[in-house]
Amino acid sequence: MTLIEVIIAIAIVGIVATAATGLAISSLTGSVTQKHRAVAVTVANDAMEQVTGLPAAMLYGGRSAADVAASYVANSSTSAVANTYQEYDHTTPLPSAQKVPINKTVAQDGTVYNITTLIGTCFQKLGTTPGQAAGGDCTKLASPTLPLLYPGYTPLTRVFVLVRWTGGQGCTSANPCSYSATTLIDAHSDLEWTTNG
Numbered sequence: 001m002t003l004i005e006v007i008i009a010i011a012i013v014g015i016v017a018t019a020a021t022g023l024a025i026s027s028l029t030g031s032v033t034q035k036h037r038a039v040a041v042t043v044a045n046d047a048m049e050q051v052t053g054l055p056a057a058m059l060y061g062g063r064s065a066a067d068v069a070a071s072y073v074a075n076s077s078t079s080a081v082a083n084t085y086q087e088y089d090h091t092t093p094l095p096s097a098q099k100v101p102i103n104k105t106v107a108q109d110g111t112v113y114n115i116t117t118l119i120g121t122c123f124q125k126l127g128t129t130p131g132q133a134a135g136g137d138c139t140k141l142a143s144p145t146l147p148l149l150y151p152g153y154t155p156l157t158r159v160f161v162l163v164r165w166t167g168g169q170g171c172t173s174a175n176p177c178s179y180s181a182t183t184l185i186d187a188h189s190d191l192e193w194t195t196n197g
Helices: 003-052 065-074
Strands: 103-108 111-125 135-139 153-165 177-185
Touching: 003 103, 003 111, 003 153, 003 177, 065 111
Parallel strands: none
Antiparallel strands: 103 111, 111 135, 111 153, 153 177
């Protein structure tokens, strides 16, 4: 082989090695990002299961009006938060601890996940009014405050679990990555059926 052929071969090997290294780094970065997201999904599901496992009457325990209002303002850009009435514990004095903490953190594999749990009330159509179909979006009624009477609608409890973390590709403290889960809970008691006369 001539010197020129050796130089060309080395250059080709160098180009291939550089491309392979870039691909490996990109693959590793994507893998770490997917791992963080998978952990966030698990963390959100665990938090949601803790909420849905409690009786509806206990969900607001220890939540002050000021703390709830601040959490709604801080998360106002989250979908459907604007269509949910803020709910809090009306007892006096408030319990010393929140039954469902508004904010808490969980550490997994060296990454800290910040969990925010918002709980409020929204209304869904019953379909009892002429021309009104049952179901649809659960939302606020015309009243800016939680109404005492709501003919044609049923109140439901809406739960948001928002998980935020930093670390991984594009997840910075100024712009953290996030995952959210939402569910509706029907707080009405189940009907009791008479089975034997």
